[in-house]
Amino acid sequence: MPRESLQAGQQRLPGAIRATRLIFLVSGIGMASWAPMVPYVKARLGLDDAALGLVLLAFGGGSMLSMPLVGVLTHRYGNRRVISVAGLLLCVAIPVLAIVPDVLTLAVTLLYFGAMLGAVDVAMNAHAVEVERRDGxxxxxxxxxxxSVGGLVGAALMSALLALGLPLLVGALAIALLLMLIVLGQRRSLLVRVGDVARQTVKFRLPRGLVLLLGVLCFVSFLAEGAMLDWSAVLLRDFHGFSAASAGIGYACFSVAMAGGRLVGDRAIVRLGTVWTVRVGAGVAAFGFLLASMANWPPASLTGFVLIGLGASNIVPLMFSAAGRLPGQPPAISIATVTALGYAGLLSGPALIGFMAHASSLPAALAVVAGMLLLVAASARIVRR
Structure with missing residues (x-):
């Protein structure tokens, strides 16, 4: 590479790092902004819990269905194009969700919303792998x-706008405009293309080898996160004596701990190395599951949720980073495969836990999740740089 090009690339790297951070923030805000909208949409369309649960499957299904195709598109056209286009199309979905007139339109819009989020997810992680590789x-x-911060900000911001008495559509438009401005403002700072093999032909194929193993480990990690989202409040209410109004504090402890763990995670990786970060993290998360489910003292149970968030915080980022470095496979394709398998854990995991809880008890089912995390710890060498 000519010296001038190398120097130009080095000068652009800080801008690319900043842009990558902001795109991750956009993804988190966009996803979380939907959560405060759900009760409004449910009430307006007259949905019961069963109907709502069924239509919400379209959201996760859209993400999973889009990921393999987006991996190919990202490899072919570059991350910047996919992030820019999918990011702007994502912004369109948010206000549409506020005005959907019927259940069918809601399902189609959620499918589209999930697909755009999945596209941004794959492209931004592939872009992050390349930025990390160049920076060293x-x-x-x-x-x-x-x-994670975006998730907290998105839910809080939308909730605050609604609490001020703004109509749902106005709040959704405000969030969409904010995200659109960030995407447009950072577009030119994103790297044009990842790698030097963008013109090669890529075909769909079933995951195998290290890609499959990374995907399975991500499945377990996402399953653990899904367990927190769907079962933490039930655990605290039914087994630890919390009221229904306060049972959400467990997930709040988990979410804040995960965000904090990720923000300091890069420094932890420098100290411990990638393998031990995953090994220790998965072990801490497993202990957290046992403490949260088995401890009879409420503060100890909440400490377990904090440990789960801290322990699990850096496992998925390191798995994605490892997927992007696999030899003989374009980063976007590997990341798309691993992400899709991870999302399968997020979607199916809570249901699997429900079946196990029905056969035994919820604490016992969560103890099984702890055992699965110990298997992740035992397989930590796969993330070695």
Missing amino acids: RALMSGFHGLF
Whole structure:
């Protein structure tokens, strides 16, 4: 590479790092902004819990269906194009969700919303792998930390706008405009293309080898996160004596701990190395599951949720980073495969836990999740740089 091109690339890298962080923030805000809208849409369309649960499957299904195709598109056209186009199309979905007139339109819009989020997810992680490779430092956990912060900000911002008495559509338009301005403002700072093989032909194929193993480990990690989202409040209410109004504090402890763990995760990786970060993190998360489910003292149970968030915080970022470095496979394709398998854990995991809880008890089912995390710890060498 000519010296001038190398110097130009080095000068652009800080801008690319900043842009990557902001795109992760956009993804987190966009996803979380939907949560405060759900009760409004449910009431307006007259949905019961069963109907709502069924239509919400379209959201996760859209993400999973789009990921393999987006991996190919990202490899072919570059991350910047996919992030820019999918990011702007994502912004369109948010206000549409506020005005959907019927259940069918809601399902189609959620499918579209999930597909755009999945597209941004794959492209931004592939872009993050390339930025991390060029910079030479561990950056992926920090990027994912901004996604977690975005999740907290998105839910809080939309809730605040609604609490001020603004109509749902106005709040959704405000969020969409904010995200659109960030995407347009950072577009030119994103790297044009990842790697030097963008013109090669890529075909769909079933995952195998290291890609499959990374995907399975991500499945377990996302399953653990899904367990927190769907079962933490039930655990605290039914087994630890919390009221229905206060049972959400468990997930709040988990979410804040995960965001904090990711924001300091890059420094932890420098100290411990990638393998031990995953090994220790999965072990801490497993212990957290046992403490949260088995401890009879409420503060100890909440400490377990904090440990789960801290322990699990850097596992998925390191898995994605490892997927992007696999030899003989374009980063976007590997990341798309691993992400799709991870989302399968997020979607199916809570149901699997429900079946196990029905056969035994919820604490016992969560103890099984702890055992699965110990298997992740035992397989930590796969993320070695």
